[in-house]
Amino acid sequence: MNRMTVIIGLVILTAVVIVPLSRQDKPEQAKIPPPPGNETMQENGAPPVNEGLEVVALYPPGGQTPDTEIIVYFNEALADFQPPEGTTERAITTIPRVWGIDLIKNNYLRFSGDKIIKGAFDDPKITQLEIVLHENLRSVTGQALAPEMRRHFFDAPPPHIASARLEDIAEQNAVVQVTFSRVADLSLLPDLLSVVDRYGNPVDAAVSPDSNGFKAMLSFPLATEPPITIAVAPGLRWGENNRYVAADMSARYPKDTSLKAYIGEVKTGTQPSIELLFSQQVPLQWLQTLTTVKIADSGDSVSFAIASSEPPGPAASRATLSLSSIPEIGDANNLMVEISPWLRSVKGERHLANTAIGESRSSGRADRRERQRFFEMYYNYWETNMADGLVLRLNFSHAVSPDTFKEHVTITPPVELVVAEGDRWSRGLRIKGNFKSETDYTLRIAGGLKDSNGKTVLVEDSSFALQTTPLRKGAAFDTTHLYYFPRRNMARPAVQARNITEAEVTLAQVFPSNLPVFVRDFSGSGASPHLLAQYAREIGRVKVAFPEAPDTLLAGAADLDALLPADSRGVFIMTVNPSYDHRDSSRALIYTDLGALTHWTNKELVVFAHNLFTLEPVARAEVTVYSNKFQPIGATYTNEDGIARFMSFEAAYGAPALAVIKADNDYTFVDLLRQQETKDAFTASMPHYDRDGYDAYIYLDRNLYRPGETARIRYLVRTRYVDAVADVPFQLRIANPQGRWIYETPVTPNEFGAGTLSFKTEQTHPTGKYRVELRVPEAPTPTGRATFNLEEFVPNRMRAEVKYDCERLAPGATANIHVKAENLYGGPAAGRKTEARVYLRPTTYATDAWPGYHFGNEDVLEDKLIQLGEAVTDANGMAAFTYTFAPPPGATMPLEAVVGARVFEVGGRAVSDTTAVKALPAEVLPGIAVAPRDDAEVLDVHVVAIRSDATAADLDTLQLTLEREEWNYHVRGFGHNHQTRWEKEFRLYKTLEVPLSEGKVSAQLPYPDYGTYRLRVHSPETPMYSALHFNRWWGQLRVVSSARPELISLSVDKELYQAGDQLRLRIESPYDGNAFVVAQGEKIHEQRVVPVEGGEGAATLVVPHEWFPNAWIQVTVVRDTAQQEGSQYPYSSFAMINVPLDAPDRRIAVSLPDVPEEIRPSEPYTLRIATHDAAGAPVAAEVTVAAVDEGIHGILGYDNPDPYQWFQRSRRFGLRRAHYYE
Structure with missing residues (x-):
C-alpha cells in the first residue's frame, strides 16, 4: 500500500507649511513712467526714451577671445526683449554673423554658441568680431541703451603659423606653402622669416608672399634634411589697419612621417623591374624625381621609368619601375632603392619615413600581401591634465603592448617615460613623462617592434615628428568633488598649479534664498564663471604663491580664515584664477557647524x-x-x-x-x-512594498503530471497584504515550455478571494516546464505565478537523505558522510546498494565574523569528481562514507564540496540527495571589500587575512594588485571562412604591499584612468586570493561587487514580532557618538537619536500593527569628534536590520480529528476537518484537499503550499539617505 500525502490549502481571512521661493528669474516688467530728465528724442519723431541703461562689463574680459559664449553685463536687470512687431530680430547679433542662442537673466545677456563663436575666427580674414545690441533692449525700469553702448568688439587671436604643406617639387627645390591663421602684412615676411634643417643648420629659403595676406611660398633645395623649423621673428603687423604687432611664431614641417614604402616583386633579366608599394597614394611625377635606384656593389645609379601604376593615373599606391638593361645588375639582392624624404602622400601631409628602402628580394604574392600591412601612426596629439601635465596620445595600425613599446621607443629631446598605458578600445597608447611645454619632440621607434600577438610589424627604425607641445597654465582646486567641507578652524583649501607663480582665490557667500537654483546649477553644470555673479556676494580675495618651476605640479593652500566671517557660517563659492581647467576653477565651500x-x-x-x-x-x-x-x-x-x-x-x-x-x-x-552609495540588506526575491496592490499565491496539487492528466490549479488573491480580493476580474493563462500561451481564461475570485481551475493536459502537449500566471488584464506584470512539469514518470518508492558531520573542511580534514534510506510506505530501506561521490566547485565564502568582506575570485577550476565507493544500508537504512579533502592543484578560491548519494531500489532505479559544505584549499584566505568615496575620486579598500575557522591569520602583509581588463581580437581563417574570437586578459597596472594589524588593514586607492579593472588581494603565503571588479567611466566609478565592511553591528531580541511587542535594539560600534535610527517600511514609521557610549547603544521600540508585514531599522552612527585631536571631521557608518511581523489573527488552525492510522484501498472514508481562529473559536473557511502519491512529490521535491508565509513575506523599499559625513 502506497503512502499518500493529504494537502490542505486554507483561505486566510486574511501639516505642510509653504514658504515662498525667492525668484531667480527676472520679475515681470513694471509699467512705471520714466523719470524726468536724461531724455532723447528719437530720429523718427517718436517720444523720447530714457537712456540710463549701461553696459558695465563684458565676458570674456581683457582682450580675450570668446570661445563658447559672450556675456554682456548691465547696470540694471533686463526686461524681456520685445522685437519690432512682425519681425524675429534678436537681442544680440554679430558681425560676421554667428549662430547662437541668447538668454536674458537678471542683469546680463548671454549669447552662447557651443564653440561656434570661436569658430568665426577660423577665417583668417576676420580680425575682429563685432556684437550689436538691439535698440529695443530695456531694463525693468524702462531704461534704454545709448547708441554708443550698442556696439562692442572682440579682437581675433593673434596670428600664428596654422599649417605648412609641400605643394610642389620644381627644379630640385621643394616648395612649401605656409598658411597663417590671420591676415597680416606679409611684405615684412622676407626680413622676419628664417628656416633651419633637422640639425639646426640655416637653410637658404626664398619667400614669395601671396596676395591674399595669409599664405606664402617657401622654396629651398631638396637636399635639405627634414623636418625643417620655420620661424618668424616678432614684428609681423596685423589687425585693423595693421595696428597690432605679432609675437614670434614657429612651426615644424613635416610632422607626420608615417608614409611607408616597400619593395614588392623584383624581376631581373632582359626586362628588369622593381615594384614599389606605398601605404598611401603618392604623386608619380614626384616619385620619378625623388627616387634613385643603385647597384649595391658598385653604387652606380640605374636609370628607370615608371612603366605602370595601380590605380592608373597621376597618383598611385603601387608603381612598377622599368630599369635599364645593364648586365652588372646581377640578381635581385644587388639592388637598392632610395627615395627622398620630401615625398609625401597625395592626401594629407604624410611624408616618407623609411627613405632607404633596403635590399630587394623576389617575393611571391602571399609575401607581398603580408608586407602590405604597414605599421603606421594614424594620429598623435597632446592631452593635458593637472595631475600628469602633458600626456601624449598615439594611435597605430597595429596593437602593441605598452611594455613592448617602451622597449623600442626613444624621444628627443630625452624624456623619462613614466608609463605607457594601452587604450581599451583602440590600438592606442598614452605616454606620460616629464614633457616640456612649447617643445618639438621627435618619436623614434626602433626596428623589431612586435604587435600584441608577437608578430614583427616594424623591421626598420622609424621616426615621427610630434606636434608642438601646448603651453597649459593655471590653477585648480585639489579636490575632485564639487563640494569642499573644511574641518573646523582649518579653512585652507588645497590649490594645485602649473606654469604660474601666483593664483588668486575669490570667496563669495551664496544667499540662502538662492540655494535651490544654485545647487542644481552647480551640481548639474559644474564650475562656471557666472556663479558668483548670479548667486552670491563677494567677500574678498587671497593670493596663493607658487615657486618658479615650469611644467611641474605645484601645491599650495588658500588661507581663507581671514576672509570667512567670524560670527556666521554658511555656503560659499571659491573661484581660482587663472584656471587650468574650468571644471576645477570653482568649488562650493560648506563652512558650517x-x-x-x-x-x-x-x-x-x-x-x-x-x-x-x-x-x-x-x-x-x-x-x-x-x-x-x-x-x-x-x-x-x-x-x-x-x-x-x-x-x-x-x-x-x-x-x-x-x-x-x-x-x-x-x-x-x-x-x-x-545621495550616498549605501549597502542595503535586501535580497533579489523581496518584492517592493505595495499595500494597495494585488498579490496572488498560486499552487497546484502536484508539480509533476503525465501528458493527459489534469492539473488542478488553486489561486488566492489579496490586497493590503492579507485582505481578500473578491469579484475582481483577472486573467489566468498557461504557457508551454516554448513560452507560447496555450490557454487563457477570465477568472473572478469568490468571497474568500480564492478560485480553482482544472486544466486537462493533452497527450500531444510537449514535455517540459509549464508556466501559470494570474494577472490583471492588460497589466505589464503578473500578480502571481507558478510552474508545473509535464513528463512521463514512475513514482518513487523510497527517499534518501545525506549529511556531513561538519560545517567546513580545511586541507587534509576528514569528514564522515551519513546516508539514510527510507521506504515511502514505512520503515527503513535495509540492504540497499548505496553510492556516494564528491564534486568540488568554486564558490564564494562569507562569515558573520567578517561582514561585508568578499572571499573568492572568478578563476575557473577543472571539474573534480571524487568517487567514494559503494556501501549497503544496514537494518536502520544507514550507510556511511568518509571523505578526506585534498585541495586540487590550481585551486585559488573557496570551494564547495558537494556530496551526492544514490540509493538503489530493488528494480535498479536510484533515488538521490545532495548536500554541501565549504572547503578551503589553504589555511589562509585573503578577503577584500571596497567602496567608492563620496567626497573624492578615491576607492576605500579594506583587506583581511583569515584562517579556516574565521579567525585573523598571523600575516604581516598582504599585496594589492590592480589590473586593467583588456580584450584581444583574433580572426582565424578556415579556407574561405573566417571566425572571430575575443580573448580577455588582465594587464598589470600597479601593485601595493600593505601592512596588517590584527589581520586587517584599510587603504585608499586613487581612481585609475577610464576602463574596467580587477583588484586582487593576495600573498605569497597562500595560493588563495580574492578579487573584485569595477568600471571607471565618465568621472564615476562603479564597483561590480561592492561592499563597505560594516563597522557597526545591529541585533534585536526576537526573530519574529507581533503587533504590540517591545523591540529591544542593540547597537555595537567601534567608536562613540550618536546613532540616528529610522524605522521604515511602506513609509517612514519612526525616528529617534540614540547615544552610543563605550561602543554600545540601545533602544526600545513598540512594534505597531502598521509595520506589517515587516519593517527595516536603519542606523547611522556618527562619531563624536569633540574630544578628538585636531578637531577631525566626523565620519559615519550605516547598517540595517529586518524586523518581520507575524499576524496570528490571520492564521487558521486546521485539525483532522478521528484520522485512522491506516486506510485500505477502495475503502470509503469520510474526512472530517476542523478550522479555528487564533483564539480557538470555530471559523468558517474554504478548504482545498488533495490526495497525492508521496512518491510523485519526491521526484522533483514538492513543497507543501503555505499561503500564510507567502503573504507575510518581507518586502523592500527604495533606500534613500543623504549626508555629508565621511
Whole structure:
C-alpha cells in the first residue's frame, strides 16, 4: 500500500507649511513712467526714451577671445526683449554673423554658441568680431541703451603659423606653402622669416608672399634634411589697419612621417623591374624625381621609368619601375632603392619615413600581401591634465603592448617615460613623462617592434615628428568633488598649479534664498564663471604663491580664515584664477557647524540636525524642503531632539530634491539628488512594498503530471497584504515550455478571494516546464505565478537523505558522510546498494565574523569528481562514507564540496540527495571589500587575512594588485571562412604591499584612468586570493561587487514580532557618538537619536500593527569628534536590520480529528476537518484537499503550499539617505 500525502490549502481571512521661493528669474516688467530728465528724442519723431541703461562689463574680459559664449553685463536687470512687431530680430547679433542662442537673466545677456563663436575666427580674414545690441533692449525700469553702448568688439587671436604643406617639387627645390591663421602684412615676411634643417643648420629659403595676406611660398633645395623649423621673428603687423604687432611664431614641417614604402616583386633579366608599394597614394611625377635606384656593389645609379601604376593615373599606391638593361645588375639582392624624404602622400601631409628602402628580394604574392600591412601612426596629439601635465596620445595600425613599446621607443629631446598605458578600445597608447611645454619632440621607434600577438610589424627604425607641445597654465582646486567641507578652524583649501607663480582665490557667500537654483546649477553644470555673479556676494580675495618651476605640479593652500566671517557660517563659492581647467576653477565651500542626515521617499522626509562636531541636537532649526521643480514643498522646525518630519508631499510640485537647514547665523543644505552609495540588506526575491496592490499565491496539487492528466490549479488573491480580493476580474493563462500561451481564461475570485481551475493536459502537449500566471488584464506584470512539469514518470518508492558531520573542511580534514534510506510506505530501506561521490566547485565564502568582506575570485577550476565507493544500508537504512579533502592543484578560491548519494531500489532505479559544505584549499584566505568615496575620486579598500575557522591569520602583509581588463581580437581563417574570437586578459597596472594589524588593514586607492579593472588581494603565503571588479567611466566609478565592511553591528531580541511587542535594539560600534535610527517600511514609521557610549547603544521600540508585514531599522552612527585631536571631521557608518511581523489573527488552525492510522484501498472514508481562529473559536473557511502519491512529490521535491508565509513575506523599499559625513 502506497503512502499518500493529504494537502490542505486554507483561505486566510486574511501639516505642510509653504514658504515662498525667492525668484531667480527676472520679475515681470513694471509699467512705471520714466523719470524726468536724461531724455532723447528719437530720429523718427517718436517720444523720447530714457537712456540710463549701461553696459558695465563684458565676458570674456581683457582682450580675450570668446570661445563658447559672450556675456554682456548691465547696470540694471533686463526686461524681456520685445522685437519690432512682425519681425524675429534678436537681442544680440554679430558681425560676421554667428549662430547662437541668447538668454536674458537678471542683469546680463548671454549669447552662447557651443564653440561656434570661436569658430568665426577660423577665417583668417576676420580680425575682429563685432556684437550689436538691439535698440529695443530695456531694463525693468524702462531704461534704454545709448547708441554708443550698442556696439562692442572682440579682437581675433593673434596670428600664428596654422599649417605648412609641400605643394610642389620644381627644379630640385621643394616648395612649401605656409598658411597663417590671420591676415597680416606679409611684405615684412622676407626680413622676419628664417628656416633651419633637422640639425639646426640655416637653410637658404626664398619667400614669395601671396596676395591674399595669409599664405606664402617657401622654396629651398631638396637636399635639405627634414623636418625643417620655420620661424618668424616678432614684428609681423596685423589687425585693423595693421595696428597690432605679432609675437614670434614657429612651426615644424613635416610632422607626420608615417608614409611607408616597400619593395614588392623584383624581376631581373632582359626586362628588369622593381615594384614599389606605398601605404598611401603618392604623386608619380614626384616619385620619378625623388627616387634613385643603385647597384649595391658598385653604387652606380640605374636609370628607370615608371612603366605602370595601380590605380592608373597621376597618383598611385603601387608603381612598377622599368630599369635599364645593364648586365652588372646581377640578381635581385644587388639592388637598392632610395627615395627622398620630401615625398609625401597625395592626401594629407604624410611624408616618407623609411627613405632607404633596403635590399630587394623576389617575393611571391602571399609575401607581398603580408608586407602590405604597414605599421603606421594614424594620429598623435597632446592631452593635458593637472595631475600628469602633458600626456601624449598615439594611435597605430597595429596593437602593441605598452611594455613592448617602451622597449623600442626613444624621444628627443630625452624624456623619462613614466608609463605607457594601452587604450581599451583602440590600438592606442598614452605616454606620460616629464614633457616640456612649447617643445618639438621627435618619436623614434626602433626596428623589431612586435604587435600584441608577437608578430614583427616594424623591421626598420622609424621616426615621427610630434606636434608642438601646448603651453597649459593655471590653477585648480585639489579636490575632485564639487563640494569642499573644511574641518573646523582649518579653512585652507588645497590649490594645485602649473606654469604660474601666483593664483588668486575669490570667496563669495551664496544667499540662502538662492540655494535651490544654485545647487542644481552647480551640481548639474559644474564650475562656471557666472556663479558668483548670479548667486552670491563677494567677500574678498587671497593670493596663493607658487615657486618658479615650469611644467611641474605645484601645491599650495588658500588661507581663507581671514576672509570667512567670524560670527556666521554658511555656503560659499571659491573661484581660482587663472584656471587650468574650468571644471576645477570653482568649488562650493560648506563652512558650517551644522550636521544633517536625511531619509526620504517621494512623499515624506525626516531630517536629523545636530552640531557637526559635538553631535548635540540643534533644536528650533528651520528646515525647508525644495522639489526638483524648484518649489518649496514644506517648511518646519526641528524638535528638541533635532528632528524634523515632513509628510504627504504633493506630487504635483515635484519630488524632494534639497533640504536647507538654518539655525542662528548658520545655514547648510543636503543635496538629496546626490545621495550616498549605501549597502542595503535586501535580497533579489523581496518584492517592493505595495499595500494597495494585488498579490496572488498560486499552487497546484502536484508539480509533476503525465501528458493527459489534469492539473488542478488553486489561486488566492489579496490586497493590503492579507485582505481578500473578491469579484475582481483577472486573467489566468498557461504557457508551454516554448513560452507560447496555450490557454487563457477570465477568472473572478469568490468571497474568500480564492478560485480553482482544472486544466486537462493533452497527450500531444510537449514535455517540459509549464508556466501559470494570474494577472490583471492588460497589466505589464503578473500578480502571481507558478510552474508545473509535464513528463512521463514512475513514482518513487523510497527517499534518501545525506549529511556531513561538519560545517567546513580545511586541507587534509576528514569528514564522515551519513546516508539514510527510507521506504515511502514505512520503515527503513535495509540492504540497499548505496553510492556516494564528491564534486568540488568554486564558490564564494562569507562569515558573520567578517561582514561585508568578499572571499573568492572568478578563476575557473577543472571539474573534480571524487568517487567514494559503494556501501549497503544496514537494518536502520544507514550507510556511511568518509571523505578526506585534498585541495586540487590550481585551486585559488573557496570551494564547495558537494556530496551526492544514490540509493538503489530493488528494480535498479536510484533515488538521490545532495548536500554541501565549504572547503578551503589553504589555511589562509585573503578577503577584500571596497567602496567608492563620496567626497573624492578615491576607492576605500579594506583587506583581511583569515584562517579556516574565521579567525585573523598571523600575516604581516598582504599585496594589492590592480589590473586593467583588456580584450584581444583574433580572426582565424578556415579556407574561405573566417571566425572571430575575443580573448580577455588582465594587464598589470600597479601593485601595493600593505601592512596588517590584527589581520586587517584599510587603504585608499586613487581612481585609475577610464576602463574596467580587477583588484586582487593576495600573498605569497597562500595560493588563495580574492578579487573584485569595477568600471571607471565618465568621472564615476562603479564597483561590480561592492561592499563597505560594516563597522557597526545591529541585533534585536526576537526573530519574529507581533503587533504590540517591545523591540529591544542593540547597537555595537567601534567608536562613540550618536546613532540616528529610522524605522521604515511602506513609509517612514519612526525616528529617534540614540547615544552610543563605550561602543554600545540601545533602544526600545513598540512594534505597531502598521509595520506589517515587516519593517527595516536603519542606523547611522556618527562619531563624536569633540574630544578628538585636531578637531577631525566626523565620519559615519550605516547598517540595517529586518524586523518581520507575524499576524496570528490571520492564521487558521486546521485539525483532522478521528484520522485512522491506516486506510485500505477502495475503502470509503469520510474526512472530517476542523478550522479555528487564533483564539480557538470555530471559523468558517474554504478548504482545498488533495490526495497525492508521496512518491510523485519526491521526484522533483514538492513543497507543501503555505499561503500564510507567502503573504507575510518581507518586502523592500527604495533606500534613500543623504549626508555629508565621511
